[in-house]
Amino acid sequence: MIALNERRTQVLVLGGGPAGSTAAALCAQAGLKTVLVEREKGPRFHIGESLMPDTYHTLRRLGVIERMKGSRHTPKFSVQFVTETGKESQPFYFFENNPHESAQTWQVVRSEFDSMLVDNARVHGAMVLEGHSARDVHMENGKAMGARLIPKNGPEFDIAADVVIDATGQTALIANKLGLKKPDPLLRKSSIWTYYEGATREPGRLDEGATLVLATQGKKGWFWYIPLKDNIVSVGVVSGLEDLFPPGGPRDLGAIFHEQLECCPAAKKRVMPGKQVGPFYSTKDFSYRCDHVAGDGWVLVGDAFGFLDPIYSSGVFLALKSGEMGADAVINGFSSGDLSGKTLGDWGPRYLQGMDRMKRLVYAFYEGFNFGAFIRKHPEMKRHLIDLLIGDLFKDSVDEIIAPLDAMRAEMLTMPSAV
Numbered sequence: 001m002i003a004l005n006e007r008r009t010q011v012l013v014l015g016g017g018p019a020g021s022t023a024a025a026l027c028a029q030a031g032l033k034t035v036l037v038e039r040e041k042g043p044r045f046h047i048g049e050s051l052m053p054d055t056y057h058t059l060r061r062l063g064v065i066e067r068m069k070g071s072r073h074t075p076k077f078s079v080q081f082v083t084e085t086g087k088e089s090q091p092f093y094f095f096e097n098n099p100h101e102s103a104q105t106w107q108v109v110r111s112e113f114d115s116m117l118v119d120n121a122r123v124h125g126a127m128v129l130e131g132h133s134a135r136d137v138h139m140e141n142g143k144a145m146g147a148r149l150i151p152k153n154g155p156e157f158d159i160a161a162d163v164v165i166d167a168t169g170q171t172a173l174i175a176n177k178l179g180l181k182k183p184d185p186l187l188r189k190s191s192i193w194t195y196y197e198g199a200t201r202e203p204g205r206l207d208e209g210a211t212l213v214l215a216t217q218g219k220k221g222w223f224w225y226i227p228l229k230d231n232i233v234s235v236g237v238v239s240g241l242e243d244l245f246p247p248g249g250p251r252d253l254g255a256i257f258h259e260q261l262e263c264c265p266a267a268k269k270r271v272m273p274g275k276q277v278g279p280f281y282s283t284k285d286f287s288y289r290c291d292h293v294a295g296d297g298w299v300l301v302g303d304a305f306g307f308l309d310p311i312y313s314s315g316v317f318l319a320l321k322s323g324e325m326g327a328d329a330v331i332n333g334f335s336s337g338d339l340s341g342k343t344l345g346d347w348g349p350r351y352l353q354g355m356d357r358m359k360r361l362v363y364a365f366y367e368g369f370n371f372g373a374f375i376r377k378h379p380e381m382k383r384h385l386i387d388l389l390i391g392d393l394f395k396d397s398v399d400e401i402i403a404p405l406d407a408m409r410a411e412m413l414t415m416p417s418a419v
């Protein structure tokens, strides 16, 4: 139980996922009194297992890169796309662009990865309250003043704060309270996933940890195939909301998943030798974002600000990145004595620009974009494509891909699908 004299803090971070733990660690490291509140007691299950290589830079700043290197998480060197007819693109190896150790990333078991980051926030000096749910963020004239917390065991209480960082993921406490969430009508998707032991893994050190993205027939959706440690593979389908869950009531998740697997022979073939070792999970309508990353005394980071789509595995990268950018704005706000929304949100335009670069590629995929055909037509664009897949979204040079990408999107909208 938090002591009475500790019910006031400088920085209150709500949510102990990658975004919240990053923000809490960096604020505490900068000497700010920081409390990190997480409703679960770790380690807790979470989806989002495939990292992008550019997570490296935030993980290094957090001081956990050596722990990652020493971990048993599966090394990931590439992404590969498989068309609806089973034709495989060349793997997009990250080291082709970036001959540095950061070109290798990991497929992580999120319960372990997230617990590591929460522990790290504690080591940097944040007070961590696990098993505490934030029920509400108190606001006065649009300024965040603190939050009401409900411990799993014990009476609820208020905690006051100079700044509240909302990192509650899709719960998006502040965005929901203020009505800031804007769903993306072009990305109304749903997903069902599970885990297999002993399913096929690509041979060879460079390929066995690759993320595979396999289109379903008719290109309505796609499967992810993410090899984790201990011979487990995470396998999930993403498709239009009503493809997986048509109106007319709930249906058995397993039946829907297997129906989709029949539409993706390349995924079915890989899963066949395996044994299912987890339940089916599902989620829907997960893509949205807000107009602002901050207001007076509050900041939104990670999914609590917005989520794009799982197709390129950008979620954890963006959570870490926004956790870092948001924390830097908070640290700057305290040192300048200005905790206004303008100062706390000064990183927003740059962050949105990076997210938008990724969004173009997401839209292209759902319009039937074919990676192999694009690279055959524009081999000089491969480096930009790899940059986007790495997470190198915040430099202007990647914009060179926009014109050829848009031209191919326009072509695709008028032609039958190319392979």
Ligand SMILES: Cc1cc2nc3c(=O)[nH]c(=O)nc-3n(C[C@H](O)[C@H](O)[C@H](O)COP(=O)(O)OP(=O)(O)OC[C@H]3O[C@@H](n4cnc5c(N)ncnc54)[C@H](O)[C@@H]3O)c2cc1C
Residues within 6 Å of the ligand: 014, 015, 016, 017, 018, 019, 020, 037, 038, 039, 040, 046, 047, 048, 049, 050, 051, 052, 132, 133, 134, 135, 167, 168, 169, 170, 171, 173, 191, 236, 283, 286, 301, 302, 303, 304, 307, 310, 313, 314, 315, 316, 317, 319
């Ligand atoms: C189907 C699907 C597949 C995905 N696959 C990938 C992938 O392969 N790679 C990838 O990078 N990303 C993936 N993502 C995205 C990824 O899961 C998220 O983007 C990422 O977890 C966001 O991190 P976060 O810290 O913002 O939020 P979260 O990781 O969701 O953390 C939020 C935390 O806040 C806590 N919380 C919530 N409400 C409260 C409250 N009221 N009080 C206190 N605590 C609270 C939660 O318990 C949670 O621990 C996927 C997403 C989906 C939907």
